[in-house]
Amino acid sequence: MLTCNKSGDRMVVDAPNSNGPFQPVALMHFRDVAPAEQEKLFIQKLRQCCVLFDFLSDPLSDLKWKEVKRAALSEMVEYITHNRNVITEPIYPEVVHMFAVNMFRTLPPSSNPTGAEFDPEEDEPTLEAAWPHLQLVYEFFLRFLESPDFQPNIAKKYIDQKFVMQLLDLFDSEDPRERDFLKTTLHRIYGKFLGLRAYIRKQINNIFYRFIYETEHHNGIAELLEILGSIINGFALPLKEEHKIFLLKVLLPLHKVKSLSVYHPQLAYCVVQFLEKDSTLTEPVVMALLKYWPKTHSPKEVMFLNELEEILDVIEPSEFVKVQEPLFRQLAKCVAERALYYWNNEYIMSLISDNAAKILPIMFPALYRNSKTHWNKTIHGLIYNALKLFMEMNQKLFDDCTQQFRAEKNKEKAKSKEREEAWIKIENLAKSNPQFFMYVDSSDLNSPVAMETDVPLIEDVLRLKKTVEEGAIQLQHEQRKERPMVRRKSELPQDIYTTKALESHRRAENMLTTHDGL
Amino acid sequence: MDAFKLMKELRVNYEQEAHYLPKETGLNLIESTTEDDNRISAKCRDAKVEDLWSLTSFFGYSTQTFVLAVNLLDRFLAMIRIQPKHLSCVSVSCLHMAAKVTEEECNLAPADDLIRIGQCRFTVSDLCRMEKIVAEKLDFKSKAITALTFLHLYHQITLSHSTDRKEKLSLEKLEAQLKACLCRISFSKAKPSVLALSLLRQEIEGIQSEDMLEIAYHIQRHLKITDGELLLWSERVARCLSDYASPECSKPNHKKLQWIVSRRTAQNLHSYRVVPDEDSCEDMMSSGEESLSSSLGSDAEGPFFPLHLRRQKQRQPLHA
Numbered sequence: 030m031l032t033c034n035k036s037g038d039r040m041v042v043d044a045p046n047s048n049g050p051f052q053p054v055a056l057m058h059f060r061d062v063a064p065a066e067q068e069k070l071f072i073q074k075l076r077q078c079c080v081l082f083d084f085l086s087d088p089l090s091d092l093k094w095k096e097v098k099r100a101a102l103s104e105m106v107e108y109i110t111h112n113r114n115v116i117t118e119p120i121y122p123e124v125v126h127m128f129a130v131n132m133f134r135t136l137p138p139s140s141n142p143t144g145a146e147f148d149p150e151e152d153e154p155t156l157e158a159a160w161p162h163l164q165l166v167y168e169f170f171l172r173f174l175e176s177p178d179f180q181p182n183i184a185k186k187y188i189d190q191k192f193v194m195q196l197l198d199l200f201d202s203e204d205p206r207e208r209d210f211l212k213t214t215l216h217r218i219y220g221k222f223l224g225l226r227a228y229i230r231k232q233i234n235n236i237f238y239r240f241i242y243e244t245e246h247h248n249g250i251a252e253l254l255e256i257l258g259s260i261i262n263g264f265a266l267p268l269k270e271e272h273k274i275f276l277l278k279v280l281l282p283l284h285k286v287k288s289l290s291v292y293h294p295q296l297a298y299c300v301v302q303f304l305e306k307d308s309t310l311t312e313p314v315v316m317a318l319l320k321y322w323p324k325t326h327s328p329k330e331v332m333f334l335n336e337l338e339e340i341l342d343v344i345e346p347s348e349f350v351k352v353q354e355p356l357f358r359q360l361a362k363c364v365a366e367r368a369l370y371y372w373n374n375e376y377i378m379s380l381i382s383d384n385a386a387k388i389l390p391i392m393f394p395a396l397y398r399n400s401k402t403h404w405n406k407t408i409h410g411l412i413y414n415a416l417k418l419f420m421e422m423n424q425k426l427f428d429d430c431t432q433q434f435r436a437e438k439n440k441e442k443a444k445s446k447e448r449e450e451a452w453i454k455i456e457n458l459a460k461s462n463p464q465f466f467m468y469v470d471s472s473d474l475n476s477p478v479a480m481e482t483d484v485p486l487i488e489d490v491l492r493l494k495k496t497v498e499e500g501a502i503q504l505q506h507e508q509r510k511e512r513p514m515v516r517r518k519s520e521l522p523q524d525i526y527t528t529k530a531l532e533s534h535r536r537a538e539n540m541l542t543t544h545d546g547l
Numbered sequence: 548m549d550a551f552k553l554m555k556e557l558r559v560n561y562e563q564e565a566h567y568l569p570k571e572t573g574l575n576l577i578e579s580t581t582e583d584d585n586r587i588s589a590k591c592r593d594a595k596v597e598d599l600w601s602l603t604s605f606f607g608y609s610t611q612t613f614v615l616a617v618n619l620l621d622r623f624l625a626m627i628r629i630q631p632k633h634l635s636c637v638s639v640s641c642l643h644m645a646a647k648v649t650e651e652e653c654n655l656a657p658a659d660d661l662i663r664i665g666q667c668r669f670t671v672s673d674l675c676r677m678e679k680i681v682a683e684k685l686d687f688k689s690k691a692i693t694a695l696t697f698l699h700l701y702h703q704i705t706l707s708h709s710t711d712r713k714e715k716l717s718l719e720k721l722e723a724q725l726k727a728c729l730c731r732i733s734f735s736k737a738k739p740s741v742l743a744l745s746l747l748r749q750e751i752e753g754i755q756s757e758d759m760l761e762i763a764y765h766i767q768r769h770l771k772i773t774d775g776e777l778l779l780w781s782e783r784v785a786r787c788l789s790d791y792a793s794p795e796c797s798k799p800n801h802k803k804l805q806w807i808v809s810r811r812t813a814q815n816l817h818s819y820r821v822v823p824d825e826d827s828c829e830d831m832m833s834s835g836e837e838s839l840s841s842s843l844g845s846d847a848e849g850p851f852f853p854l855h856l857r858r859q860k861q862r863q864p865l866h867a
Contacts, residue, residue, distance in 0.1 A: 382796040382798055400606075400607070410663065410666075410807055414806060417804065421797065422797060423795070425723075425727075425792050428723040432720075432723070435719075
């Protein structure tokens with residue numbers, strides 16, 4: 030160990046503290062050492078940095094030595110960035126070891142161990158306390174990997190499957206800065222170590238499977254997807270079966286997980302990348318998306334709409350035709366701003382106008398039904414735009430749809446009128462029965478209002494309102510009459526067995542003796 | 548209503564219709580105007596009438612309202628020269644006036660809704676003023692006799708004579724066709740009775756009913772409409788309707804419309820769409836078959852792979 034006791038900005042050795050085998054000496058700077066000696070110094074510094082410090086339970090401990098380590102790491106980063114031929118063969122195992130020692134640790138438990146899971150949107154992430162050191166270790170390792178002197182053939186002895194596995198485990202860290210570094214690190218490793226690629230993909234697959242089907246909890250999905258995005262981008266054509274399966278069995282089911290919003294942009298990117306590579310996958314993708322489509326009009330729906338629009342932006346017209354009907358039937362249910370905004374997308378509109386005869390009749394009722402009145406002014410305006418574009422496409426088609434819509438509406442009206450008349454008939458028949466007044470509860474409303482449409486028509490709502498009001502008035506009239514305030518007891522069962530059973534039933538408490546007379 | 552009464556009413560209307568015709572010279576002037584900033588051209592007017600149809604449809608107004616609105620508009624335009632920038636205000640006023648005459652009170656859309664949906668640049672008070680001006684210029688003759696009036700009468704007459712063909716002659720279809728014709732200014736020059744009869748005949752010829760044709764002829768003679776006049780307009784109607792009925796879908800024009808979304812939606816949109824592309828230098832690690840795009844930046848601050856979509860190919864929209 031070289032010691033130095035020069036004054037100035039060097040740290041001087043104090044008495045050794047309780048930190049085990051650590052020899053708290055500040056090593057020389059690289060620049061102060063002859064080139065021949067630099068390798069040895071390098072290894073020493075690396076080994077020195079294998080000592081871990083406690084930042085969590087005792088943040089103020091060993092401040093000097095923490096600074097020593099930090100300075101050493103920083104210096105090494107500079108060293109390999111600005112010097113060539115300093116990464117020699119003995120260095121490799123030391124670097125990897127240093128990284129492993131610092132990084133591969135059990136992650137702290139989730140910040141909400143008892144309550145809800147860590148919600149990446151709401152909760153503040155628990156940041157890594159040892160970040161000042163970890164950051165530099167990551168930084169250093171990255172420079173190491175990216176150095177022009179770096180030789181994968183040598184490194185592969187040390188950067189092996191086990192290493193990768195442990196690296197992947199770290200992706201569950203709550204600290205986004207760490208995940209960011211991990212992402213870049215893994216990306217570089219994937220790029221340089223061809224032999225590890227299949228293994229990496231397989232392990233990522235497994236992480237996803239566990240996430241989707243078992244835990245639904247993992248903090249690093251977005252980062253992993255980001256890496257995958259650039260991996261997918263580099264896929265050669267024709268796509269291997271393995272990749273297609275990945276799309277269908279992993280990427281698509283990721284849409285149904287609750288925490289979708291955390292990683293949705295990355296996921297959408299991956300999906301679209303796939304489609305750009307192989308457009309025959311469009312149909313299964315779109316159908317899966319429709320299958321996982323959120324059932325309520327939630328913010329989640331907006332994500333799906335975003336993704337869908339991106340898919341449509343790159344869709345081949347021939348594929349479009351295959352999926353247009355179910356797709357627009359789903360869209361017709363979304364009278365949401367985001368869905369209506371689709372009509373502003375010129376490419377989508379050109380696709381629609383090429384297939385207008387099939388699509389417009391699906392969209393029309395949804396739009397037209399809401400056109401007259403919609404409580405939301407923005408949506409109201411957008412509906413108008415959509416209808417106007419529609420009309421410009423083909424006036425006759427528009428008129429035909431209008432006529433059909435009106436015809437159906439009239440049919441519905443006629444039907445509900447028939448139903449009402451039928452009920453009234455029944456009621457009249459009942460009234461003519463002399464026993465009527467014995468059984469009827471006089472606070473009944475006049476007639477049930479049947480609402481078959483999924484969106485109640487204005488007329489239905491008004492009618493219902495009227496009926497309720499009438500019923501309420503009637504009730505008031507009733508209450509003015511004298512009515513004895515009798516609490517209605519439940520009727521006793523007539524069945525003999527039940528009655529016997531009730532009588533012979535004893536409560537458990539009567540039979541058990543209580544403890545201590547309590 | 549029995550046939551005799553109907554015919555009588557027909558006659559009465561026929562005698563009155565001239566009062567509600569827009570001045571032919573005025574219409575000619577519009578038709579001959581080329582695109583100009585100072586004068587209304589036919590194209591201008593036609594586009595505006597189509598807008599009126601959109602609004603009619605959207606607010607659930609009847610065809611009657613629409614036809615009346617167009618009538619008011621044409622009469623006004625034929626009389627008064629206005630600048631194109633006022634056309635929007637004039638046309639919406641006509642629609643509002645027509646709606647007040649035709650529609651029930653409860654179905655009337657409030658003026659500010661009309662203005663907002665129509666994406667108009669003028670205010671409610673502008674609208675009221677314009678309505679007064681139009682009403683004044685047209686001598687307050689708001690309840691006009693239009694081609695629709697005749698169409699209804701013809702329809703009733705035809706049905707009263709041949710009840711077994713009730714379903715075949717669809718009034719709704721005739722109304723839609725009339726509306727299509729009215730979107731072209733040239734048809735405003737036709738006498739409403741003649742225009743309606745042309746439409747009727749066209750439709751009857753389509754369903755090939757001999758006895759209905761007979762009735763149409765009977766009407767023609769009753770009103771003393773000349774063959775020449777009828778033929779002229781029938782031809783024009785036929786041409787217009789064949790355009791209307793073509794299955795071709797034209798690409799809609801996006802630029803005329805404003806797409807207003809709420810701020811939250813706009814934010815959502817921007818995060819996905821607006822960020823410009825970054826060029827990623829493709830680092831081809833091609834010793835295997837698969838390469839990795841090295842768009843992940845080399846230091847922590849560098850641009851990572853684009854979170855938005857890279858539009859690599861410009862899609863060519865297919866031509867209809």
